[in-house]
Amino acid sequence: xxxxxxxxxxxxxxxxxxxxxxxxxxxxxxxxxxxxxxxxxxxxxxxxxxxxxxxxxxxxxxxxxxxxxxxxxxxxxxxxxxxxxxxxxxxxxxxxxxxxxxxxxxxxxxxxxxxxxxxxxxxxxxxxxxxxxxxxxxxxxxxxxxxxxxxxxxxxxxxxxxxxxxxxxxxxxxxxxxxxxxxxxxxxxxxxxxxxxxxxxxxxxxxxxxxxxxxxxxxxxxxxxxxxxxxxxxxxxxxxxxxxxxxxxxxxxxxxxxxxxxxxxxxxxxxxxxxxxxxxxxxxxxxxxxxxxxxxxxxxxxxxxxxxxxxxxxxxxxxxxxxxxxxxxxxxxxxxxxxxxxxxxxxxxxxxxxxxxxxxxxxxxxxx
Amino acid sequence: xxxxxxxxxxxxxxxxxxxxxxxxxxxxxxxxxxxxxxxxxxxxxxxxxxxxxxxxxxxxxxxxxxxxxxxxxxxxxxxxxxxxxxxxxxxxxxxxxxxxxxxxxxxxxxxxxxxxxxxxxxxxxxx
Numbered sequence: 001x002x003x004x005x006x007x008x009x010x011x012x013x014x015x016x017x018x019x020x021x022x023x024x025x026x027x028x029x030x031x032x033x034x035x036x037x038x039x040x041x042x043x044x045x046x047x048x049x050x051x052x053x054x055x056x057x058x059x060x061x062x063x064x065x066x067x068x069x070x071x072x073x074x075x076x077x078x079x080x081x082x083x084x085x086x087x088x089x090x091x092x093x094x095x096x097x098x099x100x101x102x103x104x105x106x107x108x109x110x111x112x113x114x115x116x117x118x119x120x121x122x123x124x125x126x127x128x129x130x131x132x133x134x135x136x137x138x139x140x141x142x143x144x145x146x147x148x149x150x151x152x153x154x155x156x157x158x159x160x161x162x163x164x165x166x167x168x169x170x171x172x173x174x175x176x177x178x179x180x181x182x183x184x185x186x187x188x189x190x191x192x193x194x195x196x197x198x199x200x201x202x203x204x205x206x207x208x209x210x211x212x213x214x215x216x217x218x219x220x221x222x223x224x225x226x227x228x229x230x231x232x233x234x235x236x237x238x239x240x241x242x243x244x245x246x247x248x249x250x251x252x253x254x255x256x257x258x259x260x261x262x263x264x265x266x267x268x269x270x271x272x273x274x275x276x277x278x279x280x281x282x283x284x285x286x287x288x289x290x291x292x293x294x295x296x297x298x299x300x301x302x303x304x305x306x307x308x309x310x311x312x313x314x315x316x317x318x319x320x321x322x323x324x325x326x327x328x329x330x331x332x333x334x335x336x337x338x339x340x341x342x343x344x345x346x347x348x349x350x351x352x353x354x355x356x357x358x359x360x361x362x363x364x365x366x367x368x
Numbered sequence: 369x370x371x372x373x374x375x376x377x378x379x380x381x382x383x384x385x386x387x388x389x390x391x392x393x394x395x396x397x398x399x400x401x402x403x404x405x406x407x408x409x410x411x412x413x414x415x416x417x418x419x420x421x422x423x424x425x426x427x428x429x430x431x432x433x434x435x436x437x438x439x440x441x442x443x444x445x446x447x448x449x450x451x452x453x454x455x456x457x458x459x460x461x462x463x464x465x466x467x468x469x470x471x472x473x474x475x476x477x478x479x480x481x482x483x484x485x486x487x488x489x490x491x492x493x494x495x
Binding site for chain 1: 434
């Protein structure tokens, strides 16, 4: 049975087209449509219900040791209020999940994981913890709203009690805050390539939080956005998605996430395997269609001039039509020597060879 | 939903217009375009292609997904609407003007519905 977020009825009322995603019923789009929702986030602001994401709380004197052992990133120098992205690997160097760790207090970490992986992650963490720590799956307690776009700060500043409630640095958060009486965590993070915030609040206050943000943003052009735009936005910004760019067998290094794998820190799960695997032979690369067509995930890539009877050289992991560039873009797994920008390749799109060119990632980077 | 009385409809949501000169014009219905949402790409057949009733003859893509278009008739492609290549969104804005192709030498059509029968089919699908 698919689960409903606390905002399910709100989405239905707004005319959201409901689909199943990661075990949850969520709107893929509203009547405005994916291109308009995508452009709202690039130019103004969009509001997403991301309450399906999982929240796991890690506390206790050995929390830091457990984090550094389970995650590939290093949390040693992290300050209270900071957020840090990390893959979490299995012993073979494959990726269990990618997640964000917030340091909420001395021995108090708030970990946000992918919805579809939440139960797997929680089991994995419980099975690999050690020492004096406690792990709590707090996912049902929290709703999460993502307010994303260049006007996000203007809109948020209308509803907070003071400027000090708004985290200033990217990847930082303010805990134990209130927005018009609703307790919340305000984090300067997102999955769109724009400035913006992710706001965690009690599940039973989600509708009130949604309504007050929509009201605050109505003159700024804030519109509700669905999973469809979330996917096109993250792809344009070349952000990886678990189950596409990485999975239980793909290592974070192969997924282009090497900077989040700290090989110089003491032992962590997967370190030996990642070291043994050495420099990955495949790379995450960006593709742009130069012929006619739209490339999607799981399509085979061939050398220029090849026919379908030849061996494919790689595979796409995500692909769509990107509304900002009005182009078909994709991410792919390619051998290193074919992952150089400018390389011409072809993708088998349902039996038709579509010419593509390797381009530098990210496709989109916002002006600072 | 708009369902013009002067057209015939297929169960796979294409419309057919008998042009009276032996040619049949084919496009996607209003219901089809609204279900597909913002179209960003069309892959049309080529002039001279043989098309067969109830078989795939073209495809259209939204941001999210690709969808096949089935030919409601058996015949030969006489003309294609090349304007759609640069403006696939006109299928969304004006589905009954945005024809995909015109067929000639039509030897067979699938069992096409009139507007009333098609509206009934859509009502059932919406349930």
